Amino acid sequence: MADLLTFENLGNLLMLCFLQAVLGFDNLLYISIESQRAPVAQQRAVRFWGIIVAVALRVILLFVMISLLDSLTDPFFVFNWEGVLTGGVNFATLVFVLGGIFIIYTAVKExxxxLAVDHLDTDVEAKSGKSALTVVMLIVFMNLIFSFDSVLSALAITDVFPVLAIAIILSGLAMLVLADGVTRFLEKNRMYEVLGLFILLIVGVVLLGEAGQAAAHAMHDDTLALRFFGYEVVPMSKTTFYFSVIVLFAVEIIQSxxxxxxxxxxRAGGGH
Incomplete structure (x- = not known):
């Protein structure tokens, strides 16, 4: 226990908490939007249990990744269709591809x-069409997809399991505190829900970009990077992503x- 109470571990914990806060923004946004699809009376419980179960599974995922890091990062298939598709595929590649496609599908569908709804009242009723259990499962699933990237980034800072686990638990508590407030804000400002869906759409594109580099980064071999028709699949930088989010918010605020x-x-002209 005394070995954990060092300045290095404390510094790593603070850095990890900041990392979880930055990377958890899109996760919190998804939870707030998706929870509104559950029956109204159960939405708060859905957010609570979705986050609790997801955080518990994230700690388990962290333990598994630390234990099986080598086997998870090794490519199990390499495409070699010259001029069409080349590059390696590992477990992280599959996670990012499936997660990215699912998020893009969800955003486009919503x-x-x-756009298809004629009345706002109809929209409110339609949003409660999923069962609470279904929404909780979706929140847990997407939380794990989002957390995969953050866990990989966290492992680059430290491999001390207690420090990593504490950072994950603290981030979960922060989501529990903020989830209801974010949801209430979206309910009162419906226009920002559309903005949130477009941000999720960008997140899906970001995950697909991460898939292109997953095997290459893991094996430190650029030849394993995915390439389509000779063009390398390059991930969007976090700076570009957050700049895009800021621009979207600025446009929405100015337009409103x-x-x-x-x-x-x-109204002033009509009064005269």
């Missing part, structure tokens, strides 16, 4: 649903302010 100004001018 955006299409919003401009719309309010136009409405005020129309």
């Amino acid at each position: 955006i299409s649903h919003m 302010g401009y719309a309010r100004k136009l409405n005020a001018e129309r």
Whole structure:
């Protein structure tokens, strides 16, 4: 126990908490949006148990990855279709591909649903069409997809299991505290829900980009990077991702302010 109470481990813990907070933004956004698909009376319980179960499984995932890191990172298949598809595939590649496709599908489906709805009241009722258990399972599944990237990043900082586990648990507690507030904000500001879905769409693209480099980074071999028609699949940098998110928020805020100004001018003109 005394070996854990070092300045190095404390510094790593603080760094890991910051990392979990940054990487957990999109996860929290997904939880807030998806939980609204459950019956209204059970939405808060869905968020609570979804996060609790997901955090527990994330700690288990961390333990498994530390124990089986070599076998999980080794490529089990290498594409060699010159000029069409080349590169290695490992467990991380599959996780990122499946997670990215699922998130993109979810975002596109929900955006299409919003465009197809004629009345807001109908939309509210339709959102409660999934069972609480189904939504909890989806939240847990996507939490694990999101956490895979954060766990790999955390292992690059330290391999001390208690430090990593504490950082994961603290991030889970933070999500529990913030989830209800984020959901209430989205419910009161429906326009930001559309913005959130577009952010999830970008997250899906980011995960697909990560898939292209997963085997190459694990084996430190650039020849294992996935290439389509000779073009390497390069992941979007975190800086680019968060810059895109900031731009989307800025556009939404400016557009909303401009719309309010136009409405005020129309009302003023109608009064005369």
